[in-house]
Amino acid sequence: MATLLSVSNLVVSYGAVEALKGISLELGEGDIVAVLGANGAGKTTLLKSVSRLLVPKGGTIKLKGEDISKFLPHQLLSHGVAHVPEGRHVFATLTVEENLRMGGYGIRNTAAGKDFAKTRDWVFEMFPILKQRRRQFAGTLSGGEQQMLAIGRGLIAKPQLLLLDEPSLGLAPIIVQEIFRVIRQIHEEEGVSILLIEQNARKALGVARYGYILEVGKIAIQGEACDLKNDERVRAAYLGGAKVAC
Numbered sequence: 001m002a003t004l005l006s007v008s009n010l011v012v013s014y015g016a017v018e019a020l021k022g023i024s025l026e027l028g029e030g031d032i033v034a035v036l037g038a039n040g041a042g043k044t045t046l047l048k049s050v051s052r053l054l055v056p057k058g059g060t061i062k063l064k065g066e067d068i069s070k071f072l073p074h075q076l077l078s079h080g081v082a083h084v085p086e087g088r089h090v091f092a093t094l095t096v097e098e099n100l101r102m103g104g105y106g107i108r109n110t111a112a113g114k115d116f117a118k119t120r121d122w123v124f125e126m127f128p129i130l131k132q133r134r135r136q137f138a139g140t141l142s143g144g145e146q147q148m149l150a151i152g153r154g155l156i157a158k159p160q161l162l163l164l165d166e167p168s169l170g171l172a173p174i175i176v177q178e179i180f181r182v183i184r185q186i187h188e189e190e191g192v193s194i195l196l197i198e199q200n201a202r203k204a205l206g207v208a209r210y211g212y213i214l215e216v217g218k219i220a221i222q223g224e225a226c227d228l229k230n231d232e233r234v235r236a237a238y239l240g241g242a243k244v245a246c
Helices: 043-050 073-079 096-102 116-126 128-132 143-155 173-190 201-207 225-229 232-238
Strands: 003-014 017-028 032-037 058-063 081-084 161-165 193-197 210-215 218-224
Touching (some): 003 043, 017 210, 043 193, 081 143, 096 116, 116 143, 128 143, 143 161, 143 173, 173 201, 210 225
Parallel strands (some): 032 210
């Protein structure tokens, strides 16, 4: 499997506080990698660093072997990287369809940008409720519908790499099932690589091939998803002690 994303010795600070302390990870083409950890472990900081919303203090981040430090955040979209942030952050006063159009901002000269209707309909196939709500203001949607819209907005650019930050946070179990169904679908049918930040370890390890456990800015444990499910430390801290089938 060719390496798509490579993070090496990444250090990120907020003032005097070091949020990431020299972490390294890799994600291959067509891969799903999960990053787990408690609040404050540095998971969101990692994604913001990859998407250039934060400037690291040290280390390198490479996309297909190319150092991305020279890119501005909006330029990454045209290089195949889309970021779905924690908390959804939809444009509340725009309609569902207008929000999806915003996902294509900056890629108008690409195939996905030139054929918005086709990619929009592809998103609507995955999230039929969005098609029903297409003319509704995003601020009036339920939390689950807003999360679907946020993911759909990220997918409009037909990214090669999707950065997902806590997609199941605060959602009802039935909506969580739907979100993870789509994660599987875009990976299996479209070959989208996914770096998944998630507190629901059971769900995350159920879709990921490999996982990293962050603790206070450092990688404490890493391994194949199946191995992590059977690791006593992971089971005790993140799976309620229960055994989880591979």
